[in-house]
Structure formats: C-alpha cells, structure tokens
Amino acid sequence: MDHRHLGRSGLKVSEITYGNWLTHGSQVEDEAATACVRAALDAGITTFDTADVYANTRAETVLGEALKGERRESLEIFTKVYFPTGPKGPNDTGLSRKHVTESVEGSLRRLQTDHVDLYQAHRYDVATPLEETMGAFADLVRAGKVLYVGVSEWTADQIRAGHELARQMGFQLVSNQPQYSALWRVIEGEVVPTCRELGVSQVVWSPVAQGVLTGKYVPGQDLPAGSRATDEKGGKTMIARWMGDDVLARVQELRPVAADLGLSMPQLAVAWVLQNDNVAAAIIGASRPEQVHDNAAASGVRIPADALARIDEVLGDAVVTDPGKTLEGMPTERLA
Numbered sequence: 001m002d003h004r005h006l007g008r009s010g011l012k013v014s015e016i017t018y019g020n021w022l023t024h025g026s027q028v029e030d031e032a033a034t035a036c037v038r039a040a041l042d043a044g045i046t047t048f049d050t051a052d053v054y055a056n057t058r059a060e061t062v063l064g065e066a067l068k069g070e071r072r073e074s075l076e077i078f079t080k081v082y083f084p085t086g087p088k089g090p091n092d093t094g095l096s097r098k099h100v101t102e103s104v105e106g107s108l109r110r111l112q113t114d115h116v117d118l119y120q121a122h123r124y125d126v127a128t129p130l131e132e133t134m135g136a137f138a139d140l141v142r143a144g145k146v147l148y149v150g151v152s153e154w155t156a157d158q159i160r161a162g163h164e165l166a167r168q169m170g171f172q173l174v175s176n177q178p179q180y181s182a183l184w185r186v187i188e189g190e191v192v193p194t195c196r197e198l199g200v201s202q203v204v205w206s207p208v209a210q211g212v213l214t215g216k217y218v219p220g221q222d223l224p225a226g227s228r229a230t231d232e233k234g235g236k237t238m239i240a241r242w243m244g245d246d247v248l249a250r251v252q253e254l255r256p257v258a259a260d261l262g263l264s265m266p267q268l269a270v271a272w273v274l275q276n277d278n279v280a281a282a283i284i285g286a287s288r289p290e291q292v293h294d295n296a297a298a299s300g301v302r303i304p305a306d307a308l309a310r311i312d313e314v315l316g317d318a319v320v321t322d323p324g325k326t327l328e329g330m331p332t333e334r335l336a
Contacts, residue, residue, distance in 0.1 A: 001044030002300045004280045007174030008199030011117065011148055013076050015274055016296050019049040019205065019283035020059045030062055032287065037066035039289035043296035049177075049203070049283050051080035051122055052107050060110035068112055075117075078203070079107045080152060080177075082122035095125035095133040104145055118203075119146040120177055123330055124158045130165060138169040150175030150203070155326050156194040163198045173200060175280065178326070180204035181213060182272045182311055183242065183318060186325040192278045201280035204273050208284075208295075210239040212251060213269035219245040219252075246318065253314045257307055263298070266291070270298035272311065 003012040018040040020033065040048070050063050060079060067075065081103040084093035091098050108114060119140065125133060140146040149171060151162060159176055166173040176195060178187045180202060187202065195202065208214050216224055242248075251265075258268040273282045284295040303311075312319075 001046075001296065003046070005201070006118070006148065006203075006280050007172065007201045009148060009172055009174045011076065011174070013047040013203070013281050014045045014299075015279075015281050016043070016045055016270065016299050017047040017049050017078075017203065017281040017283045018045050018292065019285050020063055021051070021054050021205070021285060030065070033062050034066040035289050036286045036292055037063065039286070039292040040296070041070070043293055044299075045292075045296060046074060047076040047078065047281060049078040049205075050111075051083075051120075052085050052103055052110075053080070053083035053122065057085050057106065057110060060107055064110050064112040072113060077111060077113060077116050078118040078120065078150075079111065079116050080120040080122040081107070082125065082152075095121055095128045095136075097132055097136040100133065100136040101140070104140055108145065115145050115147060118148045118150050118175065120150040120152050120175070121154070121162075122152050124151070124154050126330075130161055134162060134165040134169055137166070138171055141171045148172065148174050150177060152177035153179070153326060153330070154191075156190040156323075159191065159194055159200060160198065163200065173198075175201045175203050177203045177205060177283075179206050180273050180276075180279070181207050181209040182269060182315060183209045183213065183247070183320065184325075185319055185321050186323055188276075189321060190323045191326070192276070196278050202276070202278050203281045203283065204279055205283045207273040207282040208266055208269040209242055212239065212242040212247070213254070213265060215251055215255060215265040217243065217248050217251075219248045250315055250318050254311065257310050257314070261301075261303065261307060263301065264294055266295050267298040267301065268303075270295050271301035271303055272308075274298065274301070275303055275308065 002015045004015050006013050048063060050059050052060060081100055082095055086092050104119060137149045151159060154176055163173045178191060180187055258265050270282050273279055286292045
C-alpha cells in the first residue's frame with residue numbers, strides 16, 4: 001500500500017482509504033462491517049473515513065468498535081461535521097461554534113479515541129460566518145482533539161477563503177473531499193488548480209461512481225440483487241444519474257482497457273483517480289472483504305497515457321465537467 005502526503009502537511013495517508021458511507025450501520029450488518037475493516041487493515045490501509053451523519057451516528061460507532069485494539073498511532077481516522085444528527089434541533093446542524101464543538105465530542109466518544117487525525121467541514125455553511133467556523137476548528141486543534149482540518153465539497157473560492165483564515169489563525173487547511181471519478185470530473189477546472197496552488201489535497205469519494213464503473217450494471221439486464229441501484233435507503237437515488245443505457249454501454253467498453261492492463265474494472269476506476277497528483281487518497285467502500293482486497297490492489301498502479309486517452313474517448317460526453325455542479329444541493333443564502 002502506497003502512502004501520500006495530505007496537502008502541504010507532514011501527515012501521510014494510505015492512498016486507498018476505507019470509508020463507511022451508506023454501509024456501516026445501514027446496508028451492512030455489524031459483523032460484515034468489521035470483516036471489511038479487518039480486510040482493509042490486512043491490505044495495508046491505515047486511513048479510515050466516516051462522518052457523524054452516516055447512519056445518524058451509527059457508522060462512527062461501528063467503525064470505533066471495529067478498530068478497537070488497534071495501535072492508535074498506526075491509524076489515521078477522519079470524520080466530518082455539518083449535517084443534522086440526533087433529534088435535529090435548531091443547533092444540531094451547520095458549522096456554528098456550538099455545533100462543531102459539541103459534535104466533535106460525540107464523534108470522539110463513538111470512535112473511542114481522544115483525537116481525530118482529520119476533522120472535515122462536510123459542506124460550506126452559508127448560515128454561519130466563516131470566521132466563527134474556522135475559529136472553532138482552531139480551538140480544537142490547539143486542544144489536541146483535532147490534528148488537521150479539511151473540508152468537503154467546497155468550491156474553489158470557498159477553499160481559498162477558508163485557507164486564508166486558517167493561516168491567519170495558526171493552522172493549515174490540508175484537504176478537500178469531493179466526488180471524483182472518470183465520469184464525474186467537476187473539480188478539475190477550478191478546485192484542483194486552486195488546491196495545487198494552496199497546498200491542499202483531494203481525498204475523493206465515489207471513485208467507482210457508486211459502483212457503475214465496476215461494470216456490474218449491463219444495459220438490458222436485470223439489476224444485480226443487493227446492489228446499490230436496488231437500495232431504497234438512499235443508494236438508488238445517488239446512482240440514478242448514471243443508470244441510462246448510454247452511460248452503461250460506454251462503461252462496458254472499458255472492459256478491454258482494464259483487461260489490457262491486467263486490472264479488474266474497479267481497480268481501473270480507482271487507479272484512474274490516483275493518476276491525478278492532487279489526489280492524496282481514493283475512498284473505497286465495501287459490503288464484502290473481497291471487494292476491499294480487489295480495490296486495494298489499485299495502489300501503486302500507473303496507467304499509461306494511451307490507456308488514459310482511450311478512457312476519455314470511450315466515455316466521451318458522458319463525463320460531467322461543469323464546476324457549478326459542486327454547488328448542487330448546497331444552500332446559497334443565509335437561511336435565517
């Protein structure tokens with residue numbers, strides 16, 4: 001397993017990172033979740049990503065239990081704050097000092113640790129002054145409860161503003177966690193150039209496009225039983241954008257590319273995002289240990305230029321590149 005520096009910091013993370021969005025505490029039973037975490041550790045993965053909102057805090061609890069007994073210094077544990085948890089009261093969401101300060105305590109308790117290696121603002125909060133949010137993060141860093149600070153799905157301008165405030169307050173903004181895959185490239189036009197300039201890395205989620213780039217969905221065939229496209233708890237909605245026959249047919253045309261490189265389809269997808277030098281880690285999820293081992297084998301793979309060009313040719317206009325897509329679903333004005 002190769003490791004990469006996170007931003008301009010000294011922290012190294014495994015370039016394949018294990019995440020438990022839509023799995024632990026929801027789609028996957030606790031025993032299976034623990035087996036997947038054990039498989040990740042066996043594969044050399046040292047970095048684990050979660051969030052308080054995943055399964056309404058259950059995902060953090062499951063991960064904490066699965067990692068119990070491991071040498072804490074050998075792990076990098078990431079979590080996030082922003083979305084509502086618990087009873088969803090008026091202060092149970094956002095990036096106010098109150099919510100950030102209280103949320104980290106809950107995350108530390110569930111993860112069974114006295115600090116998290118990376119604490120991430122899960123979205124930008126237009127309802128809270130950025131100075132308030134970054135001040136709360138600065139205090140957590142000084143208290144030793146948070147070692148590094150990152151964001152998730154922020155625009156280039158938001159990252160630049162947050163980075164400058166962090167610098168003024170004596171800590172670093174080291175990472176952004178966006179969606180990124182061969183099909184979803186919206187960060188390439190603005191976010192990646194800005195982050196390269198500022199020394200901020202990408203820790204990307206959904207490198208296999210919610211499973212579409214594994215090739216498991218074939219035009220004209222029934223959906224695989226138990227797949228994300230059949231999950232009524234949220235997975236089906238997330239994957240819907242890719243389920244048209246045109247996209248699925250194009251993905252099937254990637255099979256010869258993967259075969260020529262001696263890779264499985266998931267390995268090709270994960271390795272593709274790791275070709276971007278601004279990407280520190282690709283987050284993988286799994287419901288079975290064998291999926292972890294297959295994805296982890298993408299570490300260290302270098303895809304030659306002709307194969308990258310072939311991928312671009314095959315996917316063509318199915319690729320989404322509009323930088324404005326980062327703002328989809330994000331409030332654009334103060335709500336109160």
